[in-house]
Amino acid sequence: MVTIKDIAKIAGVSHTTVSRSLNDSPLIRPETKDKIKKLAKELNYTPNMSAKRLVNQKSYIIGLFFSSIQDGTSDSFLVEVIKGIHSVLPKEYSLTVQGLDSLNDYSLETNKRYDGVILMSQSDQDDLFIRHLLSEEIPFAVLNRQLDEKEILNITSNDRQGVKSAIDFALAKGYQKIAFIEGKDGFRSTIERKKGYLDSLTQHNLPLNNEWVVQGDYSIESGQRACEKLLRLSEKPDLIFCSNDDMAIGAMRACHANGLAIPSDISIIGFDDISFAKYTSPPLTTVHKPIVQISQTGTIELLKKIQQQPIHQLQLLIDTSLEIRQTVN
Template identity: 50%
Template sequence: IRGVSKVIDVQYNLFVRGIDDYDDYTYINNKRFDAIILMSQSDRDNTFIYNVVEKGIPLIVLNRQVDDSSIINILSNDKEGAYKAGEYLIELGHRHIAIIEGIEGFKSTQQRKEGFLNSLIDHNVSIRQEYMIQGNYDMQSGYEGMKALLRLKQPPTAVFCSNDDMAIGAMNAAFESGLNVPNDISIIGFDDIELAKYTTPSLTTVKRPIEKISMTGAEAVLSLMKMNKDDKNMLQNKVLINTELMVRQSVKSRSSM
């Protein structure tokens, strides 16, 4: 919301609402909306997306890749970010590395898992089925996922959590089990939420530039509103915004553990 608000000017009013609030889409029309910026999480949003497209309302989809090339997508390069997270752990000497995944079916879950696994493959690190734990993007699933990993005969020395909330839950599970983070086990997250800087230890994570994505989306939708049909075909349909690895204190070199 902050990113979009920085871009749109006083001639437009920003209306914020969850699309799940609508029982039907009768009220989604050109009389009510000049344009729509949708922060999407899963394929379940496609019904709403195609309803908007059918009505000819300018639309930008943020956060999730939509397979339809006619729809403009702006999203973070989650695959690249997760790859960098895995590679960083490997460079520090970790070879027993686990992942706590996000919500099943979410594009972000798939992209982050794929990027992470690619880093292991490219660096000849074994992928172990028991090191892949299904999470739910909340602290409780991170906590439970870490507990499950610590019960293994050979627990991992490092865990990549697919978001920061799960990483915080995982840290608490490690502490509860008498382990020190990062001296006994390293933990890395994804998103760089505000709380990540203030955990103890501070959380190493992948920064997903949501505000920049939102600003870029607002700029794109304003341009889209002013264009004719032929000009719209010249717009770039997929824009990937790069992530950044935020190195803090929750990860330690394996050689010094």
């Protein structure tokens, strides 16, 4: 195995110069750094991560935390988040994944010396963990849930506007009886998405029919149960908006079980645009939530924070888009 000392001997410089060059130290001239890096590449040099951690006083570990992995987090959402982070995370970093609801003591977890933490937050109950990170002065980014605190690095999608656009689209197509299946109680995404539904009804001077608003919990099963409840009403909706795609799949299952054809008898719109959405029967019209982009942006900005580089905008709302497929006439 090639070492820093080997590179130093061939280049005719000290091993300190080699180390600083490979770590992009401003103390080393650019031409020297280029020469050392080129030589290291030619020799297939692989850094000793244990030594690098000691020298830089870093763990090279990023902690990824969800409100819960088991409850309210779909498999597709988990995969998209990890895919987005890994696509921009430097190869020397490793990623650990944990659900906050499985932790008894935050201190025991953060004592592992994370260089930074990504919190994929779904609930206001995560605020206790956020306060812990602030008190421990651990660099972190909160993704997925819009915060009121302006001084925290916070990146999410504009869920409210995304739902409003979807309901506006349905109304423009002539639908008037639009039901709404809510997400998990207490999640900020549930609140923001319902606001979008109400915004559209208000703008179009349509009354809210409380019978057409049914609670779900982001699972396929809850979507099926909620849809069955809607189908038992004396005045049935002609379109059902589901607060995520998993519930939309459950709603489609309920419609099929009740002999209803989609979209000729009833229409469905989802939210998230999971990879499976285009393969449902028929393919699901849904609001595309840019989970990969949110995860990538959050990771890039967190790395700036870890490296003490300036961050020009702490709060970012990334636009959604409506993917029109075949569950709406």
